[in-house]
Amino acid sequence: MRGGRRGRGPNAGGDSTGPSGEELTEKVMYINxxxxxxxxxxxxxxxxxxxxxxxKGRVGLGLGKAGEVAEAIRKGNENARNGMTGVALVDxxxxxxxxxxxxxxxxxxxxxxxxxxxxxxxxxxxVLEAAGVRDVLSKSLGSKNAxxxxxxxxxxxxxxxxxxxxxRLRGIKIQGRPEALTPTPVEPSAQAAVD
Numbered sequence: 168m169r170g171g172r173r174g175r176g177p178n179a180g181g182d183s184t185g186p187s188g189e190e191l192t193e194k195v196m197y198i199n200x201x202x203x204x205x206x207x208x209x210x211x212x213x214x215x216x217x218x219x220x221x222x223k224g225r226v227g228l229g230l231g232k233a234g235e236v237a238e239a240i241r242k243g244n245e246n247a248r249n250g251m252t253g254v255a256l257v258d259x260x261x262x263x264x265x266x267x268x269x270x271x272x273x274x275x276x277x278x279x280x281x282x283x284x285x286x287x288x289x290x291x292x293x294v295l296e297a298a299g300v301r302d303v304l305s306k307s308l309g310s311k312n313a314x315x316x317x318x319x320x321x322x323x324x325x326x327x328x329x330x331x332x333x334x335r336l337r338g339i340k341i342q343g344r345p346e347a348l349t350p351t352p353v354e355p356s357a358q359a360a361v362d
């Protein structure tokens with residue numbers, strides 16, 4: 168390959184099946200080329216950052232390094248599949264706001280109403296889409312390093328907890344709203360008597 172690849176990698180992505188038969192989406196987020204000067208010239212090596220998910224709450228991130236681009240992508244894909252973990256989602260969005268810090272990268276995620284879509288940058292978006300999030304607001308603060316931003320996003324998704332899980336953890340059961348707090352409807356005849 169002449170000149171190699173520098174900066175953001177191709178938007179390569181595809182669907183494949185996992186070991187248990189579920190449909191997995193995979194996307195190459197970033198390809199980096201590094202060179203080492205030796206006696207005979209330069210030696211190039213490549214690293215590929217790959218995200219894999221089933222779009223139903225499971226996602227994994229993998230970094231593969233090799234002398235060829237294809238081999239680096241294959242290794243990254245394998246690492247991502249092996250590291251897939253579950254994420255707590257509520258319908259198509261996240262249960263609550265979360266801020267995650269990974270090295271210099273800071274990622275803020277906020278739940279959004281249905282129909283909003285994934286409002287995210289080019290590094291945060293693939294991770295959220297692979298996890299199955301369809302409505303979310305996000306902001307990347309701090310470092311622009313693709314690997315760190317992606318890891319901060321994944322860490323933010325792992326910090327999410329559903330209400331039921333927190334109740335179970337604390338050993339409490341919260342009922343619906345008490346009757347005293349719900350407004351009582353006023354009958355039209357009573358309203359006329361007041362006026």
